[in-house]
Amino acid sequence: MALDYYKVIHGTLVAVSYQPDGDSIRFVADDPDQFGELHRGHQVIPSRRDGSVQLRLEGIDAPETHYGKAKQPLGDAARDALLSTLGFASWDFEADGATVEMTSPEAVSATILTKAADVHGRPISYLFRDGVIPHDDGDVVPLGGNLFYESANCKMVSSGDAYPLCYSSTPRAHRSALREAARHARAHSLGVWGQDESELFSLVDAASIGIHGALIYPKLFRRCTDYLKQALAAQVDYNLADWLRDNPSEDDKLFIEHGGRSRPIVVPLHAAIEQRNARIAFMPDLTELVFIEK
Structure with a gap:
């Protein structure tokens, strides 16, 4: 290292x-x-x-x-x-x-x-x-x-x-070590990995992802919670990706790190989200996410 x-x-x-x-x-x-x-x-x-x-x-x-x-x-x-x-x-x-x-x-x-x-x-x-x-x-x-x-x-x-939460300011070697630690925990369904539903989860109201709802990646949970407070209170016909796009301070920038050294492609958070009726698909591998430090 x-x-x-x-x-x-x-x-x-x-x-x-x-x-x-x-x-x-x-x-x-x-x-x-x-x-x-x-x-x-x-x-x-x-x-x-x-x-x-x-x-x-x-x-x-x-x-x-x-x-x-x-x-x-x-x-x-x-x-x-x-x-x-x-x-x-x-x-x-x-x-x-x-x-x-x-x-x-x-x-x-x-x-x-x-x-x-x-x-x-x-x-x-x-x-x-x-x-x-x-x-x-x-x-x-x-x-x-x-x-x-x-x-x-x-x-x-x-x-x-x-979960691992790596930023662009986190040293590359540390990101790699945390990624491997998370993958080992995930392979053995330890802790959060035994319940994680980030890949596809229902998002109807706060209870969907609350204490008795789906366990999702915490940063995504915070964005979903902010979205629900604003969009549902205003009774607007929004989905999560649209809301993120219209709220740049919430639309984190990220890239996927596979371990190679090629220059990564930075995308906004909303680009990693797909709306499937009342369900949200969050497509990246959670162990490979790197967020751009604000």
Whole structure:
């Protein structure tokens, strides 16, 4: 695996009074000034309450536990898998079922490797349990080989608790490793792959893809949810592809990566969708998708 370099930031993970899910959690840096050296680091603003920031875990997308009020099948399972992977032994929730009331231990030591924040001010991170990264705070180190497979990111894809979600900014070698991990999980019907219906699913209303509906690729779920809110509320005769075409901010750009090095063809998300009466066909292989970073 080719080497890519990242800043080491040590700290602790916290969940009490927050709503973690299968691909994001709150992180308190030992030295918050380290964020300032990241690309878009000025947008990382620690919470005044406890100094924590929301992480965006690189390369993965877990079923949603709370996209607004919308929720997917296996969202809770993905969240619980991440908490367990990171070293939390137990946890309880408040009455809403999403906000963490207590954890044991209260916080978990961890390390992130990061080089940028996203447009929402979340450090785009590979996340590791305490002791895995033998480097000092602020060091810039390579991430490749066996170390990559020790990340919580790769472990979540390998177990099938999360889908791969690769961007053009994700190093090619990392995309390849996540793709192979996802394909192995899919071949054994692990986690999401035992229920995934992204290839062909009904889309009549929110319940079609809700907690008791079809499990689909989370990014696609978010676009479908936004579409349903707008199109059905306005009572317009739209289909999903048409709506995406008319809403460029939702019509993600992507390409399919087969492993070759030829220049990929970038297409809009709507071009990968086919309307079949009340059903949606999403045609790409989910392990080969690469989205263009905004």
